[in-house]
Amino acid sequence: MKFAVIVFPGSNCDRDMYHSVKHVLGMEADLVWYENSNLENYDAILLPGGFSYGDYLRSGAIASASNVMQQVKAHVDAGKPVLGVCNGFQILLEAGLLPGAMLPNENLSFMCHHEALAVANDATRFTTNFKKGEVIHLPIAHGEGNYFTDDETLSELKKNNQIVFAYENNPNGSAADIAGIINSEGNVLGMMPHPERAVEKLLGSDDGTRLFQSLIENWRDTYAVNA
């Protein structure tokens, strides 16, 4: 399975993401600069965290308007998976690939620590190696992770099981304790906590590994052909 990690000016979790899929999971992966990207040959796209364009205007807003996002949209329309983490999640929201928006954290502080998350949906292609209701630990590192959307969209998300991860102890004021959501088609996951920073015990948690494993195993089940 071949991964593209899109690198924007200001991305800073791109190498962690690359390390996770390339070295920990042993997949093919490229760091792809946003300007010279041809994404046709990739099976999955990873939008890493950071501060693309210095968070100018709104977090993720400028990156969401860049040309590479047209290719990301084509990839999504083809049914292929996209994972956006932290700033990557913010970019997906700004691009309209996921519903809602991010407000500043309720306490106005940048927060960087491990959080307990409940797995709310274990039936997505990103989460089959978890169990519904299981509590996992991933680091958060954000100043604007306070998920907001209108009541109608929020009840849609709940009704369609699109809330994938929920904070056990809501750190930022997110509606419905949302830490991660998936689109209704099930191929675009956005989350504020960082699975790519939790792929080895040495890092304090390896719960993030199972997210990448789920994605890879489900891809193999769908596409791999026995030679």
Place this chain on the structure above:
Amino acid sequence: MKKVTIHIMPKQGVLDPQGKAIQTSLNGLGFSEVEDAQTGKLVELFVENHEDIDKRVGEMCDKLLANPVMEDYHFEVEEVAHT
């Protein structure tokens, strides 16, 4: 040449932690009459004359400058001398 002044504010009812912090701080300085505060952005554009300027600026706001999920905007257009 037109000058477009765009005001972008949090929607009614959307949490504005910065506005809240400003209000609390002003109250703390003895300005107890401040009951609420809201913060937003002001964007100034200088654009060539265009017959659909209102429509075009609306599109700029919808596509990039404001996020309709959490922000409202309004703008004024005025004639300015060429710089």
